[in-house]
Amino acid sequence: MTNNLEDQQQIQTDKQQLQQLLSVQEKNEIDQLLAHYPQPGGACIDALAIVQKYRGWVSDQAIAALAEHMGISLSELESVATFYNLIFRLPVGRVLMHPCNGISCQLLGYKKIQRQLLCALQIKEGETSADGQITLISLPCLGACDKAPVMLVREAMVNGLEGTSSESLLVNLHCSELELLLKQFKESAL
């Protein structure tokens, strides 16, 4: 009996610690979204995205904390978290670069762009640069086929990467590492 009680207490403490893992702001944002659905499961992608917004990625602990906060099962939430391309279960860099590998972008030179970027960053597809700053993950058709080839950088669409317009990248991004990278990219493209 004593053991059981201790176990119960331990579980309670664990639960409290898990709850504390989420910030007040994260909880508030999640609770607002929970109101949109008759059942809490409906908000789980949004909740994962909120955690990711503040932490860059979604750790095992964060998933446990979310499940606890939302009152859904851990395995259910985990199965959703691993299903989607844009929920990151490993740390990613500060800047995410998503060249589009959709067919329209490939027809206009995606492969060359990807090769040059990976070469400049000295990484493979899906990896993060050694300084931990930039992660490159190609994404399927970004829905900007008339401006192909395109790349999504920090939620901003960079259009018409073929030719000289990579300059527009430099203007839009205030990130010294990226500027350096893009300089190299531009030089190698010439």
Next chain:
Amino acid sequence: MNITQAPTLPPTLPLTQHLNLQQPLDLPAYRQQGGYLGFNAALEQNSTAVLQIIKDSNLRGRGGAGFPTGMKWSFVPAATDTSEARYLVANADEMEPGAFKDRWLMEGSPHQLIEGMLIAAHTICANVGYIFLRNEYTVAAKRLQQAIDECRSAGLLGKNIQGSSMSFDLHIHTSAGRYICGEETALINALEGKRAIPRAKPPFPQVAGLWGKPTIVNNVETFYNLPNIVLFGAKWYQSLGAHEDAGTKIYGVSGRVKHPGLWELPMGTSLREIIEQHAGGMSDGYQLRAYQPGGGSTDFLLPEHLDTPMDYNSIGAIGSRMGTGTVIVLDDKNCPIDMILNLVSFFAQESCGWCTPCREGLPSASYLLAQIEDGRGKMSDLDYLQDILQLVSFGNTFCALAPGAAEPLQSGLKFFKREFEQHIEQQCCPYK
């Protein structure tokens, strides 16, 4: 309430009449231009009357399958209890390779989507709506949210809309990137917070969809058609089409053409007019080799098919599908095998893994295509690819993802037979 005089003349471009990509119209400006008059007209009629107009208009779903919208709605059981939840979902998870029309519409005219959804909600007595939006469409998300907020403040969303008994609230649900979410029943699972795997039908979503309640899922572009159909009637709408199907359609072209882009044109405009006139023809130095008429999951067509009207039946009759109506052009300097490899790899990656033919068949096809493209192919691989096509054909798979993936492969094996053989004989890609 902001009353505006009903326009006497119907618009020539009913889908894009309010489109402004730089700065979409806010609620007052949208109303100034006749916005929400279609919804008002619907609200004045009972839902049966509105349903009849939509049925008579012959509007067909713009997501790709072309199912008649009115018929789809008519499967929703009559509402006996207005407090019972019924759902309406806009499928804005545009992930078909080469499709970019829904983003354009939502960014340029967010209020018209809401107006279309309000009309649909009134017709099927839905009280909650979701816009199932692709994660990467952040500009559309912001603009739609702003439009929703405006509507809520103006009493166009919420309880007792415009003083009527209708209640409807609308939320944006942002997805996290999976092509399968575009499949109606997988989308419903995703909305419920489950892994997005398709459901068995029956029960059909119209009867038991989201959380077991009656649910209608329509493509974004379908909703854009509704306001003007209600305002100007089924006859007018039918008269817009250039061939068999009714209305106008957003057509697009991407690839090596002079002016890639999107245009609202009469339904049934010929492929030649779309590619040569509106997209300006091929870029200098490039020849048209083949094209997919309606996105990545549609069979290739050849230059000899250019005079076919772009509508559901005509494109179906020559062995492909109109799909999303966004044409992907293959030029003579890109390798057709590499194009098919890109498409099949995409579908293999996006397979949800639920049924074996899709989960196992598509990666095998992708592997074989990569072998051939990289110069390690064998002639027997071509037979093996044919076997896989059989494996993933309709009836053998749980949903339409794998049969869709098979379309560019089956037509590619037919039209680019010589190229396949060249790759294998020369043990290299002749285009590199």
